[in-house]
Amino acid sequence: MSARVTFPNKILPYALILPQLVIVGIFFYWPASQALYQSVLREDPFGLRTTFVGLANFRHVLTQPSYINSLQTTAVFSIAVAFIAMSVALLLAVMADKVIKGKGFYRTMMIWPYAVAPAIAGMVWLFMFNPTMGTFAYMLRSAGYAWDPLLKGDQAMILIIAAAAWKQISYNFLFFVAGLQAIPKTLIEAAAIDGAGETKRFWTIVFPLLAPTTFFLLVINTTYAFFDTFGIIHAVTGGGPGKATETLVYKVYHDGFVNLILGDSAAQSVILMVMVIALTAIQFRYVEKKVHYG
Amino acid sequence: MATVELKDVRKVYGGKVEAVKGVSIDIPDGQMCVLVGPSGCGKSTLLRMIAGLEEITDGTVSIGGQVVNTFGPAERDIAMVFQNYALYPHMKVYDNMAYGLRNRGTPKDEIDRRVREAAGILGLEDFLERKPRELSGGQRQRVAMGRAIVRKPKAFLFDEPLSNLDAKLRGQMRIEIKSLQRSLGVTSVYVTHDQVEAMTLADTLVVMNSGVAEQIDTPLAIYEKPASVFVAGFIGSPAMNLLAGEIAENGRGVKLVGGAYLKPRDTVLPEVGRSVLLGVRPEHLTLVSDANNADFQLKVTTVETLGADTLAHGHPVDGDPKSSELIVRLSGDVQVRHGDVLPLAIDAGKAHMFDAGTGKRI
Ligand SMILES: Nc1ncnc2c1ncn2[C@@H]1O[C@H](COP(=O)(O)OP(=O)(O)OP(=O)(O)O)[C@@H](O)[C@H]1O
């Protein structure tokens, strides 16, 4: 392995990581500590007085039926988004690997959706499936399907899952393409000589060797589905109809900035933070064990 | 077990690069054919066409008397050992060897029997539960061999299987491969650019040069009667001395470009005035006791002491130092130094004559 670079200067290394530390400090630790601080306070309705309430906010939040509902919504949403975004991307990457003519063009086109802002992506999907004027909504209805995501919770859910997954496919695609290219061609050839057909080769050779990429994307996609889909939900459903698409992040926003229940909202974001940390830790601890790195 | 026949096999990559330009080889059942040649001459391409990994542009490949051009690699029933071994890194040694059998629906106990048998032959019994990355280079090489032999295929194909090993291990594995191939009696095609491997392993040796099979024969026949200047220069180490000149009058032999005359004994000379390349292997020049028995005098410029042998570089005393440079292989106990003049004789019947224009043997 390459030798470790050492600096004779004592201050230089710290100076070099300082910008990173500052950024992380200002944009993560400070807000996080604020949330933590807020989560043990309660503000009166007029915002005149704040009192220390200990864990009361947490108790309150965790006993709310709407919070439990939101937890379930988030679970369904996140699993669906991560699964769909990853499997579609993998399928596309495997197909892109076979394209010989126009490979670059095809890949570029595949990557573009990533450049679309989440809210815009949401709007596009909203338009396409808008019950009154959307092209796809029209097609669905003329096919005899009662499509109305503004009234039907499960349909609203499908819509935001589709939009959120679509948005993430490009990113996953990029990593899968790179991952596929890193698999030595001779392994595939050896497997072909060993009598494995195309599908068999994929599941017994390619997929296991892609595991590091898949694992990395699993972590990224889960976090994405938890946090970065806010824009899409906000633009498409606003958490509705009812509370059918209110994910945890959306609820944090809604309770805190719309309903102005700051203590509850802060407690929720602390819980959310703990959950994502726990999730990532679990992924690293248990899933990564099954991952074979080169 | 089967014969392998190539008939006018050609490969053109992307309509432009002609990597293999019509090669025909017949490999009898159970024999080992070695393809040797410099880098980029099309050895791997040819092998991959036999394996079914590369489409055949023209000509036919037959295995066991059946034309297999349109068959996929699996249907051809061959096994291949790759240069980088191509072991499945996520599978244990056992599963690496069993993979091909499982894909072909071999019963479980039969798989187990064959894998253990192969592991026994190759001394891999203790490593069956390990992953490839936990093995040494030589052990990986054995696993790759094991994967090939468990299947009992019609033919083995090797693409420089030993080039990632150190010299000592390479020598050892070479012998193992040879004896394994002999005892299993499986027809084999072996690609290498190492001429020691080529000479020792081959029943039939094919010397390739830019997509053409320059000569196909037994290793010894190729060593003794190289068909062209290319083959002469490629087979043998150090390489054969090749001196440009023309046939001199009055039976004085060959007049070298530098002005010196060389007269090889027991060699039929072509017509006077013809431009030739005279080839003599370093080991076919003998140090003689006095100048009267010598064919020429060599002025030594460099000496390489190898222990068993000593290589003396130099040129004929009356010749040009550049154009008539020669190497002589002397016994290791001969003391030679820079600047010495050695009386040398060309061994009877060991000189080779090539046409200067075509490079073909005369
Ligand atoms: N996929 C390809 N597309 C175009 N040209 C190729 C391709 N593969 C090989 N070639 C060319 O074909 C020629 C023969 O290649 P090949 O790999 O058979 O050489 P080789 O004899 O095996 O050499 P080496 O000893 O270096 O492995 C080379 O000139 C190479 O550049």
Ligand SMILES: [Mg+2]
């Ligand atoms: Mg090669």
